[in-house]
Amino acid sequence: MNPGTDKGIDPDNNPPATDGGASVAKKKKGSGGNVVKGGEKELFPRRALLINVNNYWVLNPVHYGSAEAKGYPGSSTAVLERRLSNAPMYFPATQVVELSDSGVNPIIPQKGVIQDAISEFCNTSRAQDRIIILFAGHAVAIEKEAYLIPTKATKTTLKP
Numbered sequence: 001m002n003p004g005t006d007k008g009i010d011p012d013n014n015p016p017a018t019d020g021g022a023s024v025a026k027k028k029k030g031s032g033g034n035v036v037k038g039g040e041k042e043l044f045p046r047r048a049l050l051i052n053v054n055n056y057w058v059l060n061p062v063h064y065g066s067a068e069a070k071g072y073p074g075s076s077t078a079v080l081e082r083r084l085s086n087a088p089m090y091f092p093a094t095q096v097v098e099l100s101d102s103g104v105n106p107i108i109p110q111k112g113v114i115q116d117a118i119s120e121f122c123n124t125s126r127a128q129d130r131i132i133i134l135f136a137g138h139a140v141a142i143e144k145e146a147y148l149i150p151t152k153a154t155k156t157t158l159k160p
Helices: 076-086 111-123
Strands: 035-037 044-053 096-102 128-137 139-142 145-148
Touching: 044 076, 044 111, 076 096, 076 128, 096 111, 111 128
Parallel strands: 044 096, 044 128
Antiparallel strands: 139 145
């Protein structure tokens, strides 16, 4: 596999074919590590976790972003979620997740919720996956360490 490319699938990690082997990926000579299936190159699996904290209890709120409008691509994580699923990124829609208190399906991004989401996302990712974890919200540096700030943070709870 060519580590400098973002194309191909590691054939050792492919699931077994369920169609009698008709769609088994074959490595084409000179493909630079790309796997060809049905004559087309396949992309590495792509996943994204988009965390957006807007409505802080004590800190200033963070603007969720704007919706798409004529001539404006939009700036919310919901817009990013939709755009990642289209050209040129082609993330599978089921592999792009938004965790936000202002999104379509709001979830309060408390510390435990954020930690569990990141942990589950990383634990369910495979070696061949290409992942994005985005955090939009407040952060703080304490003793040269950066920390993300969940929605219910106060001055006394900022230190780990």
